[in-house]
Amino acid sequence: MKIWHGEEYNRRGEEQLVGYLEDYHLDTGYMVSFNFNKNKIVGLQKICCKDKILIEAVV
Secondary structure, eight states, X not given: OEEOOOHHHHHHHHHHHHHHHHHXXXXXXXXXXXXXXXXXXXXXXXXXXXXXXXXXXXX
């Protein structure tokens, strides 16, 4: 889980999750991002990062 603090912060969170996936020999991970911006886009998105698949839910 992450609170939205901008693109760079979000990218670092994705890289952190990829590191955890590598440690546990997994291919898919899930991330929930809490975004309090008025113009946010909520929903699910599939992100390919390195050789891992991240499913991010923005709420």
